[in-house]
Amino acid sequence: METLPLEPFKMVIDGINESGGEAFKFCYQCGKCETVCPWNNVRYFPVRKYINQAKYGVVPFESEDVWLCATCGRCPQYCPRGVEIIEVMRSVRRLLVPDGVVPASLPSLRSTMTNIASVGNPWGQDPNERMNWAKDLEVKEFDETTEILYFPCCYPSYDPRLKKVSQATANILNKAGVNFGVLGSKEMCCGESVRKTGNEALFKRLAKENIKTWIDSGVKKILVSSPHCFHTFKNEYPEFSVNFEVIHISQFLFELINEGRLTIKKEYARKVTYHDPCYLGRHNGVYDEPRGVLQKIPGLELIEITDNHKDSLCCGMGGGRVWMETEKNERFANIRIEQAIATGAQVLATACPYCVFALEDSKLVTNHADDIEIKDITEILQEVI
C-alpha cells in the first residue's frame, strides 16, 4: 500500500480540520465504530484503522477501502469520543480526487461524475428529457404563481423504476389540490453524492446553479422525494447564505392527511414493514411521519422490521456507493430483504429512491423476486386515494 510522506501528512490533517472533522484527534481506538458498521456484516472493514491513519496524516492512496463508507451515520452515533467519522472519510476522499478527477480504479464513479459535471445528471442523459416522467400527467413548470417546487432529482426523473415514484407523487399532489410545479431541464443534480465522494468544487457549482435558478424563479418552498436531496438542501445549501423551506414527501403527505386535504378512500389489506432510509431517519430524525402515513391507511398492518429507527440497516447506496460496484454477496440490501421477509410482510415500504433501487436489486440477487414487493410510500398511498 502506497502512502505519501511529510507534506501530504499535513495536507490530510489540515483537510480534515477544515472539513470540521478535527474531533478525530480524540479517537482512542475502542473499535465501537467497527462493531456497528454494516460492512462488517459482509466483509472486514477496519474503520478505526482509517481514523488512526488520518490522525497521523496518512492516506492509503492505493486502497479502495476509503470508498466503502456509505456515510450511513451509524458509527458516529455510537462513538464515545464524538469523532466525526463521516467527515474524516470525506476529507480523505477529497485528497484522492484532486481537481475532481476520480481514480481510474473506480470507472463507474468516474464516468458518473463526468456526466454530472457536463450535463447535470449521472447518466449523461439529455437535460431536455428530464421532465419526460411527467409527460402524461398534469404537471406544470414552476412560475411565479406556483406555491411549491417539487424537486424529484435524478433517479425519479430518468430511471424507469423510480419514475413511478415521481409519477405517484404528482398524482397525489394533484388529488390534494396542491399548487406545485417543477423546473424540468433547469433542475440539476442536488450534488449530494458528489460532495460525499470528495468533489467539493463540483458540489459547490451544482449548489450555486440550483440556488440561482430557485431565486430567479421565486422559489420559497421545496418538496423532495429523496432524503439525500432533503439532507443537502436543508443542512448544506444554507452554507451559501440561503434558507429555503425544505420538506420531504413523507412529512408533506402526513400533513396533507392530517389537514383533511387528502382523503383515503380504499383499504390496503397487506402486511407492510418499513425500512428507515439513513438520510431521512438517522441523519435527520424523520421516523414518525412515514410510519404515520402508513398507519392512516385502513387494512394496512404495519410490522416493525429488526434494526429500525436509529439502528436501521443501511441499504448501502449512500456516500456515493450508488455509483460504485458492490460485490453481489456484499450488498447490505440483501440482508434487509431477508429481514423484511422474516417479519411476514408482503410489502417492504420505504421513502428513498436509492433504497428502492437497492432493495429491488437485492430482491433478485437473493432469489426473492416473488416473495415481497418493494414500494415507496407514495406508491402505496396512490393506490388508496
Ligand code: SF4
Ligand atoms: S468508535 Fe470513535 S473512539 Fe472508538 S475507534 Fe471508532 S472513532 Fe475511535
Ligand code: SF4
Ligand atoms: S458511516 Fe456507516 S458505513 Fe461509514 S464507517 Fe460508519 S457505520 Fe460504516
